[in-house]
Amino acid sequence: MIWLIFTVLVLGAMGIALAPLRQREKALVQRGETVPAILVDQLEEVDRDLDRGIISEVEAKAARQEIRRRMALVLRRSETGTSASNGGQGAMILAAVFVPLMAIGYYAIAGAPETTAVPLSIRGAEGVDEERIAYLTQKLRDKLTLDADGGATEGWMLLGQTYGRMGRFDDAVEALQIAANRADANSATWSMLAEALIRTSNGTVTPAAAQALRTALELDETNPAATFYLAIAEYQSGEAATAHERLLRRLDQTEGYRPWMDSYVAQANAIAKEIDRPGIDVPMPDSPGPSAADIASAQEMSEEDRADFIRSMVDRLANRLEEEPGDVEGWLRLAKAYEVLKERHKAKSAYLRAEERLPADDPRMADVRERLRELEEN
Known part of the structure; x- marks a missing residue:
């Protein structure tokens, strides 16, 4: 049954792909007629954003210049680009026949029709969320980049955090390095940069990350993230006992319960098993619960x-x-x-x-x- 469905789909796709070749007498819509209209809409959108206060005058000017540059480029191409479209009949026929055959052959070898599909409602919702986050992230980056003063340090930190949550760790490093090089960079900025560097190296604390962690502790010796990752660096370099002592010392310096203590205790106990030392317990949190x-x-x-x-x-x-x-x-x-x-x-x-x-x-x-x-x- 599934191969019958594939056959119908392939024949339909081939018909759609080859249909334009039987209608060559119809005038082609030139790219130069539509793209400028889209770019004009983009210019109007810039004006509307400026009126609403979403972007500054400097950002609006830069956006207008870029859109006008694209308009000029498209118009130049439209004058010379139509002649190339007439020689592609053979390529279209070949693609319409060869691509479906190749796809069927590959699916016959590597396909998995028995795999359960993800429900469309879930897949659609997740896709919309991801697209929205990606759009807002790019908009934040554009705003920071176009800022005449280089963008606020807090904005670059937020951008780096967002990239990290998206799994784009190289981009996170780039954004956080900009923030770290500012005069107002604080301890958290440097520890966030170190964590991004560690994630780009699959959990290894590189020399660059270790230096960022030391800078973070110089700015604030109580930074728990910096202490934790320096302990990881010591453990990875074979100094398990030193790493264990660093974690315990930081725990001893803090009264009461803090959320980061869970990670400290878990890591300290994992190291303790290797070096034959006793484990420790997490302090009881002062969180609401049933009495x-x-x-x-x-x-x-x-x-x-x-x-x-x-x-x-x-x-x-x-x-x-x-x-x-x-x-x-x-x-x-x-x-x-x-x-x-x-x-x-x-x-x-x-x-x-x-x-x-x-x-x-x-x-x-x-x-x-x-x-x-x-x-x-x-």
Whole structure:
């Protein structure tokens, strides 16, 4: 049945591809007639953005110059580019026949028709989100690039963070290097640059990354990310005991609970196993949770009231995390709670928030990605 469908599709595609050759008497739409109109619309869009205050006068002027340059280029090409279109009949016929045959042959060898398809509703929503993020990211980059003063340092840092979340680590390094070279660059700027450099090298702390981390600690000796990755650098160079001591020393210097401590303790315990040292526990977080009285009262509730009680606890945790988004452990607890409540979409979102904040070498990263994979499949 599937090969019958393929045959119908191939014949239809060949018919569509060859149809223009039977209609050569129809006038061709020249590119020079349509593209200038599009560019004129773009000029008007620049004027509208300027009126709304979205872009500055300097940005508008630069955009107009670029659009006019493109208009001139298109018009020059349209005067000389039509003659080349008449000699492509043979190539079109060859492509219309050869490409479908090659595709069928390849699919017969390497295809997987039994693979379950991703639902269109999910695929479409994700595609729209990705396109929107990519559009906004490019718009931010253009705004920073066209700024006569070079763009705000905070803007370049935001751009670098966004590229990092998109997996475009080389672009993240480029943006963060611009921010780091500014006079107002702070410790966080340098540690973010170091993390981007580490991700471009698949988790290896390179000499350039190590130097950025040292600069971050010079600006702020309490920067937890800089200390953590310097410990990773020591561990990767064979100095496991030194790395372990650095992590424990930083933990001892901090009172109470901080979200970054989860990563520290997990890494310290992983190293401790290798060098035969005792493990340590994560300090208890000061996060809202059910008290002993809450638990006791929940036992006496009806099934419906108990469900409402659980929902209120989950909502309270979710609200706190919106105010304190750096709490990785909190995001993990929230994700598991949503899984218990069978709210898979919210669980996936919470796991993604945790993944964004986990260091690349955190032992919990593998479990988070496994949970995300299972949520995608089911």
